[in-house]
Amino acid sequence: MLVLFLGLAVFREYRLRREIEVRTENQYQRAFQEVIYHVDGLEHELGKALAAGSATQTAKAFADAWRHSESARSAIGQLPVGSVPLSATEDFIGRVAAFTYTLAQRGASGASISEREWTILRDFQRQAKFAADELAGVGRAFSAGALRWTDFQRDTMAAAATRPDGTPTGVPSNQVTKGFKMLEDGMTRFPSPDLEGVLPPPRKKLPQVPGPAVSTDEAVRAALDFLGLETVAGRRARVVARIPSDPEAYRVEIPPGRGRGTVWVDVSVKGGRVLWMMDESPIGPATITPAMAEAVAADFLASRGFENMRRISRQAYQGVAVVGFAHEQDGVLVYPDHVIVRVALDSGSVDGFEGTNYQVFHRARRYGAPRITEGEARAAVNPRLEVGGPRLAIIMDDFYRETLVYEFRGAIDDETYLVYVNADTGEEEKIKRVGPEGVETL
Amino acid sequence: MQRAGRVFAALVVLVALMVVLWHIHPHTGSTAGRAGRGVERAATESASWHLAAPGQAYSYNFDLMARVISAEAKGEPYVGQVAVGAVILNRTQHPHFPKTIPGVIFEPDAFTAVSQGTIWLPPTSSSLRAAQDALAGWDPTGGAVYYYNPSKATNWWVATRRFLVQIGDHIFLR
Numbered sequence: 001m002l003v004l005f006l007g008l009a010v011f012r013e014y015r016l017r018r019e020i021e022v023r024t025e026n027q028y029q030r031a032f033q034e035v036i037y038h039v040d041g042l043e044h045e046l047g048k049a050l051a052a053g054s055a056t057q058t059a060k061a062f063a064d065a066w067r068h069s070e071s072a073r074s075a076i077g078q079l080p081v082g083s084v085p086l087s088a089t090e091d092f093i094g095r096v097a098a099f100t101y102t103l104a105q106r107g108a109s110g111a112s113i114s115e116r117e118w119t120i121l122r123d124f125q126r127q128a129k130f131a132a133d134e135l136a137g138v139g140r141a142f143s144a145g146a147l148r149w150t151d152f153q154r155d156t157m158a159a160a161a162t163r164p165d166g167t168p169t170g171v172p173s174n175q176v177t178k179g180f181k182m183l184e185d186g187m188t189r190f191p192s193p194d195l196e197g198v199l200p201p202p203r204k205k206l207p208q209v210p211g212p213a214v215s216t217d218e219a220v221r222a223a224l225d226f227l228g229l230e231t232v233a234g235r236r237a238r239v240v241a242r243i244p245s246d247p248e249a250y251r252v253e254i255p256p257g258r259g260r261g262t263v264w265v266d267v268s269v270k271g272g273r274v275l276w277m278m279d280e281s282p283i284g285p286a287t288i289t290p291a292m293a294e295a296v297a298a299d300f301l302a303s304r305g306f307e308n309m310r311r312i313s314r315q316a317y318q319g320v321a322v323v324g325f326a327h328e329q330d331g332v333l334v335y336p337d338h339v340i341v342r343v344a345l346d347s348g349s350v351d352g353f354e355g356t357n358y359q360v361f362h363r364a365r366r367y368g369a370p371r372i373t374e375g376e377a378r379a380a381v382n383p384r385l386e387v388g389g390p391r392l393a394i395i396m397d398d399f400y401r402e403t404l405v406y407e408f409r410g411a412i413d414d415e416t417y418l419v420y421v422n423a424d425t426g427e428e429e430k431i432k433r434v435g436p437e438g439v440e441t442l
Numbered sequence: 443m444q445r446a447g448r449v450f451a452a453l454v455v456l457v458a459l460m461v462v463l464w465h466i467h468p469h470t471g472s473t474a475g476r477a478g479r480g481v482e483r484a485a486t487e488s489a490s491w492h493l494a495a496p497g498q499a500y501s502y503n504f505d506l507m508a509r510v511i512s513a514e515a516k517g518e519p520y521v522g523q524v525a526v527g528a529v530i531l532n533r534t535q536h537p538h539f540p541k542t543i544p545g546v547i548f549e550p551d552a553f554t555a556v557s558q559g560t561i562w563l564p565p566t567s568s569s570l571r572a573a574q575d576a577l578a579g580w581d582p583t584g585g586a587v588y589y590y591n592p593s594k595a596t597n598w599w600v601a602t603r604r605f606l607v608q609i610g611d612h613i614f615l616r
Contacts, residue, residue, distance in 0.1 A: 074540060
């Protein structure tokens with residue numbers, strides 16, 4: 001009786017486990033088949049773009065190719081290929097996505113492609129064909145060898161987790177890993193077309209803070225000054241790390257005391273400015289309101305030498321208020337020079353700061369008077385938007401280029417939009433959707 | 443009678459053993475890694491004044507991030523919790539990772555907490571704040587897209603990454 005019962009229990013457990021494994025396996029198979037499908041589709045559309053004569057058909061093929069490349073990327077992200085390097089393939093798909101996106105956008109305005117772009121396109125198409133063939137080969141290895149992604153995942157994870165010496169040879173060798181390796185090796189052998197002048201340049205790293213390099217002692221001094229501390233009782237504040245971030249930074253640890261927890265401050269190696277700061281104390285019940293916190297944050301900035309700061313956003317969560325400020329110069333709001341200040345609502349004091357952009361970019365700016373008037377700028381804004389009076393602002397794009405713009409605040413239904421119109425050309429530069437407190441919605 | 447008892451005890455041990463074996467994972471320790479990926483960090487949007495606000499997509503993302511932080515960085519200093527959130531956000535900006543927060547979090551084998559299901563435990567209150575701080579723009583990692591706990595996991599891929607900083611038990615790399 002007992003034996004029968006236990007046997008049944010074990011059998012049931014086994015069946016459940018098997019069912020889950022089959023489901024997981026099916027999900028992986030689906031993702032992999034989608035990778036194959038979209039890389040294949042990508043190759044097809046690139047081919048069509050090669051053959052197309054009209055700008056319309058070319059643009060259509062590019063748009064479809066872009067859609068396939070993005071879908072392929074997303075499907076790769078669902079595969080358990082944790083310890084199999086696929087970076088060359090991913091790089092390729094990323095480059096093709098950027099290339100096809102740019103050309104599809106340009107094609108929408110009726111422009112055709114140049115001789116050089118056609119040659120790049122042909123290189124990409126050939127490479128995509130190779131990738132599609134290799135992936136299909138891996139797919140065949142799966143079905144022929146009755147291999148399963150779930151087994152593959154177990155093997156590779158176990159191998160990856162136990163390599164102590166930094167050699168990637170721990171990945172077990174089977175038809176699948178061999179297939180992926182062939183794919184990767186092949187992808188690296190293709191010429192990598194120079195996309196300069198075709199694509200917008202990649203986003204650059206943040207530059208260093210202006211100024212000479214400072215010593216670790218100076219960094220500690222800067223951190224203590226920022227917190228308004230003369231000295232620290234007991235253990236000394238010290239630099240615990242030098243971080244090769246952009247910009248490079250000293251990390252200063254200030255031991256707890258006088259109602260503070262441990263405080264971490266990053267001070268730029270060049271210029272010795274505080275990039276960010278955070279107090280680790282746990283936060284208790286609130287004793288002040290977020291509105292009061294705003295004044296605390298503004299006073300804090302004023303006392304630390306941040307002049308003419310205007311509030312641009314505010315939010316409160318989990319016992320803290322976070323207030324965003326940007327610098328204002330001669331009535332122009334300079335968005336690149338922004339900081340955020342965190343105020344603990346229990347103690348009513350500033351317990352966090354983030355001002356990397358401000359420290360990197362802040363300077364007295366020189367800009368000419370806007371070439372177009374407010375009225376002319378307004379003509380560029382969608383007339384369906386009820387807009388409030390514009391203000392002048394400087395915004396920055398992904399490449400750290402600054403533009404003088406008119407900022408219009410408008411609403412459709414209950415949603416708020418910030419519309420930026422170039423103050424020299426009258427072009428609509430950017431649209432941002434924000435919450436009621438100026439916080440940008442994702 | 444005694445014999446039946448012995449058989450029963452043996453079976454119980456056997457079943458217990460099987461159950462245990464079924465639940466053991468080949469990999470342990472908090473690790474955010476997908477091998478062979480990533481060369482250079484794209485400067486994050488945290489650079490511009492990019493703050494998040496309550497909205498539907500946002501609250502889902504934020505809750506997920508808090509869960510990962512809670513499960514991956516339990517017992518870590520607060521800054522280390524914000525750091526895990528920052529790694530998730532940095533990945534969404536990196537060409538080798540999915541573009542969305544759920545995409546990054548649910549990449550197979552990317553986070554131990556996801557593989558082992560511990561992200562479905564209720565998040566701690568400090569992890570909720572840490573997720574918000576990361577979304578608001580704090581990045582204590584200096585732009586990391588990987589981290590691992592050297593005492594729990596040794597992964598060969600770490601040798602190919604650039605060391606940035608250690609916070610608590612986690613080493614952050616890009």
